[in-house]
Amino acid sequence: MKRLSRSKGLFSRYTTPGLDRVLFSDEKLFTVEEASIRQNDGILSTCTSAIPEKYRFVKRVQKPLLVTLWAGISSVGLTSLVFVPSGVKINAATYKELILEPLVKDLGKTMFENGSFVFQQDGAPAHIAKSTHEWLDANIPHIITKVEWPPSSPDLNPLDFSLWPTLESRACSKSHTNIESLKTSLGREWENISQEMVRTAVAVVHRRLKSVIKQKGGYIE
Template sequence: MESERSAIIELHMAGKSPSEIFKLLNIAKGRRAFIYRTINRYKETGDTVDKPRSGRPCSVTTSALKKVVRERIRRNPHRSMRKMALELNISRRAIQKVVKRDLGMRSFKRKKVQFLSGSVKEKRVSRSKSLLALHAIGVLENTIFSDEKIFTIEEATNSQNDRVISTSVSAIPDKFRYISRMKKPLLLMVWAWVSVVGRTPLIFIPPGVKINAKTHQELVLESVVKGLSQTMFSGQQFVFQQDGAPAHTANTTQDWLKHNIPNFIHKDEWSPYSPDLNPMDYSVWSILENKACSVSHNTVSSLKISLGREWEKIPQETLRAAVEGFPNRLRAVISKKGSYIEEMTRQSLPNSSY
């Protein structure tokens, strides 16, 4: 401790700012205030010795305790701080101080993810490498990323940060306190595509229609995708992408694409179980749902109007940023050896405050 204080004062006398000292000495983030206190004490007293204080010295959060807690977390990071406090016969607050302030750690929520077998991971790596190679030579320059999503009339919520400010629980009005849920809420299936240069209007699948190869070809491919060569991409090449849904990978669908779309990502070229590679999944649908479903809707018609209105409001710059994140995600899959790249999802979401 004294050596740290001496180093801080030496750097301070050399004209270094507190933030520069923080970086140079690599002091733990939770002890940033320690630098300021040391400098202020030196200015006041000309020394770094602690001022006389009331109360007894720290006897709980000792070096030995820090070592024990660090080792327990290393063996099993899925630990409860409350249980550790009981096992070590100290307060929960003391454990929290050690974990956050001294060890520089914090707790994270576990995530439910799709199971990925070894063979699936291998395919994700090999196909990501192939797609990245095609992207590097400009083959995927005008890629259209497409997807379907089911929306409900219920309010969309985020369990991580959905909070209500009030003096007490009983003081919260019911409409803010509770989120209504139904056993069988009304549904609406939507299809859309995005690219760096534009998007399609939302395609609403009629209620009761089961999406199979035949209906997918009639409602989406024939009516929307087929005419792109003469409309948005007139005179330009584009590449059509869709995921591994059964309606997409059916032989009749692949044959239709071969005869009608000059360039498309074949079912054996797209990585399996990879919503983390499709901008619609890892970004665009979330942006739309947060806006259009911020409140519940009474009818499917109301939901449809809200979706269409908010879809048009999303800036093209936001969609472009989502699409341009695709090659970086391919690299991330390769780097992670085909495993999950969910931690990248939040970091790479474009700014959706429009």
């Protein structure tokens, strides 16, 4: 099972201090709609009328306006957000043009004091394309390759299990009338994420890897 074997490999390779050098990255879609109440945040009541009106329903439309973000997180902090232009699909070419070249390429100088870091990305098609890996081999000395990162593992990426949900709950606590309002809110709340939260999110990755191994590759949330 790839998820189990790769989790074992990462667990052995990266101790908790070793994770300090890893930059975890991810893309995420956000819509102008109000964030929905998650299952664990439900309200218990014997009748609908007892629930405050604002919590009864969250309006949804068939095709809401949305924006795609890219970001990175490491124990030393967060990268800036990259807003993918409307209508642009992330493929190998646009991934390089919008994210790798202008931002990731110089992170060794701008984000990590010793100039050395390990770049992580998931198995999205743009990430595992041949041209992407040729660029990474030429520009980023250390990466977690496509055969090292466990497949379908959002529960191991701090952005997925911690930062994205937090950002969505804060920036989308109410609906937005347009994309610019959404972008402004996302940018503001991203800047407000504390360094303590960032360090904690990265620090628990090693423990999560251990949990995946204990569950023989099972998911932990």
